[in-house]
Amino acid sequence: MLIDVNLISPLSRSSPITDSSPYEVRRAQELNNLLGPKGSTDAIDLICDLHNTTANMGLTLIHYTTSDWVTLARTSQVCFNKHHTGNQGQAFSTAIEVGPQPHGVVRADIYIIMKEAVDLTIDWIHKFNSGTVRPNQTWLIFVCRNVDYPRDPETRTLTSAIHPQLQDRDFCLLMRGDPLFFTFSRETVKPLYDCLWWMSYHIL
Amino acid sequence: MLIDVNLISPLSRSSPITDSSPYEVRRAQELNNLLGPKGSTDAIDLICDLHNTTANMGLTLIHYTTSDWVTLARTSQVCFNKHHTGNQGQAFSTAIEVGPQPHGVVRADIYIIMKEAVDLTIDWIHKFNSGTVRPNQTWLIFVCRNVDYPRDPETRTLTSAIHPQLQDRDFCLLMRGDPLFFTFSRETVKPLYDCLWWMSYHIL
Structure with missing residues (x-):
């Protein structure tokens, strides 16, 4: 059974938790309390949010704002696909989306690609912190309509x-x-x- | 969110229905009351049970018993893949399983294959009822272990x-x-x- 729940949006909506709240909503709010609150000055600098999808997108970074040069620089560094979903007000928050993979299924090829993306991200953070990353590079972005x-x-x-x-x-x-x-x-x-x-x- | 519910087994288990019972369990019992009870002399002769799966099985018939010559004859007639899951006591009940297709997703290619399987099954029933089907044919079956x-x-x-x-x-x-x-x-x-x-x- 697939339910229509956006697993990201509860972070910004702070919907009340009840006994029937899905696990994902509960977990999203726990993470927001631990790592945020989202959008505040107390929030941590960078969240690496891992998703899978049934779409044949390959390895894709999803950006929430074009003014976030940290994620833009990271994208050009690691050569993912790029997808811009519009400004939702977060700083330095990017989702890694990998597909195709059915919901509830683990595929080794998708697991390997996702692991490589996480390793590259951690490498990039080390380079960024040591001052060896150039933030200004030219790259292509897809801006989509629904x-x-x-x-x-x-x-x-x-x-x-x-x-x-x-x-x-x-x-x-x-x-x-x-x-x-x-x-x-x-x-x-x-x-x-x-x-x-x-x-x-x-x-x- | 994927839940681990076998959507066939409630038919034979008659588990009690509560407010939190999944839609599939509720629907399975409704169908059992309408078309069964399963295994009784009052049950209808043949049920065509349509499933999709994330496995790359193509178009597959799943048999529950080797003593059910109706479904065996139907299988050899329409040239599906064949899969035997062991005797569960039903007469003339066969599942059509088509994949790969993620849960919660409709793919046109899978839809077309499933529609063709249903059309072939209805054609077969007409031939069977008119006496033009030969029940004894040679065919191959896969008997699997888990x-x-x-x-x-x-x-x-x-x-x-x-x-x-x-x-x-x-x-x-x-x-x-x-x-x-x-x-x-x-x-x-x-x-x-x-x-x-x-x-x-x-x-x-």
Whole structure:
């Protein structure tokens, strides 16, 4: 059973804990008390937040702000994919997202990639603290828009899946006329935009 | 969040329903009341039970008994993979398992395969009812043994994942000396048996 809980947002929302609160919400607040509070001057300098995803993103860093030069410099140093989700007000907080991996499954290849990302991050922190990191480098960033699935107008349930020709092809360029969705009645739905970079960050 | 609930077993267990019972357990008992009770003379003749899995099994039929010639004949008719899990006492009940697909995700390719399996099953039922199906055919079956993951002897937590060389290679022949597991300390674990057919039916 998969539940729709954003495991990051409770840190900034401070939702009340009850007996039925999911483990992840409880744990997020424990970590916020231990390492934060998030956004305060007492918070620690850098959090390395590890995620896995069902999307075929490879090894990806997710940034929350373009004014955070520490995570930007770290990204250019270790050559991950880059994904900007918009400014959420944190300083020096970056998520490492690795996929594809089903929820509840451990894959050795994903484990090895994630371990390498953590090792590279720790190496980078040592270099940064010793003054050997140059913060200004040129690099590319993907700024994405959210595109919802086609839904039944009354029930709001999904009426399609990702088109088979697009499935698992994260970071490809999607043009007007390319297949985007595949309805359960076997019709192809095309994008309404001139072009967009395709990335299936959160598949519902 | 993935919970460890066998969504089939409640049908035969008749566990009491409470306010905190998962949807799947509640639904399983509703279906058992509607279509069963399971194993009784009042139960309907054939149930087509649709599952998806994270394992790379393709389209697979799971049999519960070798004495059920209806499902055996159906299997040879439609050329699925075959998997025998041991006699659990049901008559004419077969699961269709399709993978790989992460839990909580709809993939169009998996949806198309599953739809084809259901259509073939309905075609087969029509042929069977009209007397044009020959029940005796020769076919191959995989009878599997369960192999648990290596675990910490005290905490019982997993200490390894499937070896990267074996991941996603369902139905290959695994010989003594071949890599089986990959520990989180990066060591390879080999099987203790002469040979076995590999199938990652349930990945925890």
